[in-house]
Each structure stands twice: as structure tokens, then as C-alpha cells.
Amino acid sequence: MSNRPAYPDSSNSSAAAAASHAAHGSGLGPGFGSLRAAGVSFAPTQLGAARPSRPAQLSPAVADGLAGGLDPQAISEMSHLSAAALLDRVRHSEDPEVVRRVLTLVETVGVDEIAELWSDAEADSLPGILWRLYMLRTWMRANRDAIARLWRVGEPVATTASAIAGVDQAPTEDDIARLADSILSGAFVGDFAVALERAASFVDVVALGLRVEAKHMTEHAAAIVADSTATAGDPRDAANDEKRLRTKAARLMHTASNLMVTAKDFHHGANLWRRGRLE
Known part of the structure; x- marks a missing residue:
């Protein structure tokens, strides 16, 4: 649980404080406003053209319960409303500073x-997908050098994956950092489904x-x-080295498996968005 203080008049929950901080600190305006016991407008009615409508307010039952702590249903509702509000706010803004603040x-x-707000949301929901996009950017920027090397290993010759993700055949660590920003910003100011497909191909x-x-x-x-056996080397040293390498290989495979699941989440999210069902 974070110790970040809540803004005045907001709920004491850290989740509500996050929404309030985003509104006041990032200048995202009323679309990402703080939650108060009276229940204020938290999301617009639409996510751009031809998007499904969402309630403009939290239900009175949820609003009344904020002062006494949030139950899972309330957190889920906040999760969906905040994600919809954030996306809609940026899409209707012409201020590049708003995009920069959302990126960071x-x-x-x-x-x-x-x-x-978002980490417990299902992968086939808007907050769940936004959470994965934000974590992807954070991970890419924090590990840009290693990721650039892994890209060159996984894509030694440019394929359609390079074209979809928008990556050069031999990206540098700076290229990876720029790509991280490009994918996330594209979700807010470009085609959301295309941004998810870029993320999926990259992952x-x-x-x-x-x-x-x-x-x-x-x-x-x-x-x-084999070398230890052929040269009559110390079998204990060979066994230790073998164990270390196999353990590290197993960890890499585990990480790869998790990334493959995330890539599938992005692909599925893109399909849902195009069908107007990512909420």
C-alpha cells in the first residue's frame, strides 16, 4: 500500500488518491477527476466515435461506500471508469503536453x-490492457540495452514483425526507449488496435x-x-557450471512464456477494440 497522501476532499483509499493525483498533478482535467463521497463525473459517455457508452457517474452505492473503504466491486468500477476517462481525455486534447504527461x-x-486501480483488471478489459501497456513501457526503458540485444537475437533478419512493431533490424538502446514511448503514445493519439498489435509483435x-x-x-x-569428461577435469566444477547455466536457461524460458501470454493479451485486446468490446 502506498504512503502517498490523498488530495483534500478525496477518498482516503490509495486508489482514489491515484485518480486525484492524476487529475491535479498531470493537468488531465475533469475527465480524470478525484472521487468524492458525493460522487462526481469520472468518465465521459463515449470513447471517441462509435464507442460504447459508459455511465458518466459512479453509482450512489459505490460513492457512499468510499469513505469507509473500497470493496472489490467498487475498485473494479473505478478501474474501468478511470481508464475510459484517461483515454478519452487525451484523444480529445490537442495539447502535446497532455500526451507527455500521460506517457510519464x-x-x-x-x-x-x-x-x-488497474493491475487486477482482466486482460480483456481496457484498464487491464492499459496496465500492460504502461508496464511494457516501463520494462522496455529500464532494460533497453538487454532488450535491444534480445531483439537482434530473435529477429536477426527483418520480417513482418519488424514492420508491424516499427523496429529497425538492429535497434540500439535509444531506439528501444523511443519505441516504448511510441507504442504507448500511439494507443492514446493513434489507432488503439494498431498500438496493441505493435506491442504484441515486439513482445x-x-x-x-x-x-x-x-x-x-x-x-x-x-x-x-562433455568437455569435463573428455579432459578429465574436476567433475564438481563442471556440475556446478552446468547447474548454473541450466537454472538461468529455465528462468529465461519462464520469462519468455510470460511474455508470450502478454503478447496474446495484446492481440486479443486489438480484436476486442475493433469490435467495440474492449471496456
Whole structure:
């Protein structure tokens, strides 16, 4: 639970504080306003053209319960309303500063605050997808050098994945940082489904890079044992090295598996968005 203080007149919950902080600190306006016991407008009625309508206010029952703490249903409603409001606010703004502030929402508001609102949302929901996009950007920027190398391993020759993701054949760490911003900003100011497909293609290639690295480690581990046997080396040293490499390879495969699931979430989210069913 975050210790970030709530804004005046807001609920004492950290989740409500996150919404309030986003509104006051990032200048996103009333579309991402704080939650008060009286219940204020928290989301617009539409997400752009031909999008399904959403309630403009929290239900009175939810609003009345804020002062005494939030139940899971209330948090879920806040999660969906805040995601819809944030997306709609940026799409209807012509101020590039608004886009910049939304990009850095995790840094300015805090990952714990955003997590309280969105991290438990289902992957096939708007808040769940936005949470994954924000975490993808954070991960890419924090590990840009390693990710650039994994991309080159997973995509040694440019394929359609490079074209979809918008990545050069041999990206640098600066390219990865720019791509992280481009994917997330594209979700707010461009075609949301295209942004998700770019994210999915990128994650797929990085996952492939991890699997290739894991395979090389496993092969190296086997070679160490064979070499030790052939040269009469210390079997204990060989066994330790083999165990270390196989353990690291297993971790890489586990991470790759998680990334593949995330890529599928992005693909599915893109399909839902195009059908008007990502809410």
C-alpha cells in the first residue's frame, strides 16, 4: 500500500488518491477527476466515435461506500471508469503536453497507485490492457540495452514483425526507449488496435530472443559436461557450471512464456477494440 497522501476532499483509499493525483498533478482535467463521497463525473459517455457508452457517474452505492473503504466491486468500477476517462481525455486534447504527461503517468503518480486501480483488471478489459501497456513501457526503458540485444537475437533478419512493431533490424538502446514511448503514445493519439498489435509483435520477438538464448545456454551446459569428461577435469566444477547455466536457461524460458501470454493479451485486446468490446 502506498504512503502517498490523498488530495483534500478525496477518498482516503490509495486508489482514489491515484485518480486525484492524476487529475491535479498531470493537468488531465475533469475527465480524470478525484472521487468524492458525493460522487462526481469520472468518465465521459463515449470513447471517441462509435464507442460504447459508459455511465458518466459512479453509482450512489459505490460513492457512499468510499469513505469507509473500497470493496472489490467498487475498485473494479473505478478501474474501468478511470481508464475510459484517461483515454478519452487525451484523444480529445490537442495539447502535446497532455500526451507527455500521460506517457510519464507511472513516474509522476507512482506505479503502486496505478497498480491499485488497474493491475487486477482482466486482460480483456481496457484498464487491464492499459496496465500492460504502461508496464511494457516501463520494462522496455529500464532494460533497453538487454532488450535491444534480445531483439537482434530473435529477429536477426527483418520480417513482418519488424514492420508491424516499427523496429529497425538492429535497434540500439535509444531506439528501444523511443519505441516504448511510441507504442504507448500511439494507443492514446493513434489507432488503439494498431498500438496493441505493435506491442504484441515486439513482445513476441523479445520472447523468441529469450528462447534462443536459453537454448544456447542449455547447449553450453551440455558441452561443459562433455568437455569435463573428455579432459578429465574436476567433475564438481563442471556440475556446478552446468547447474548454473541450466537454472538461468529455465528462468529465461519462464520469462519468455510470460511474455508470450502478454503478447496474446495484446492481440486479443486489438480484436476486442475493433469490435467495440474492449471496456
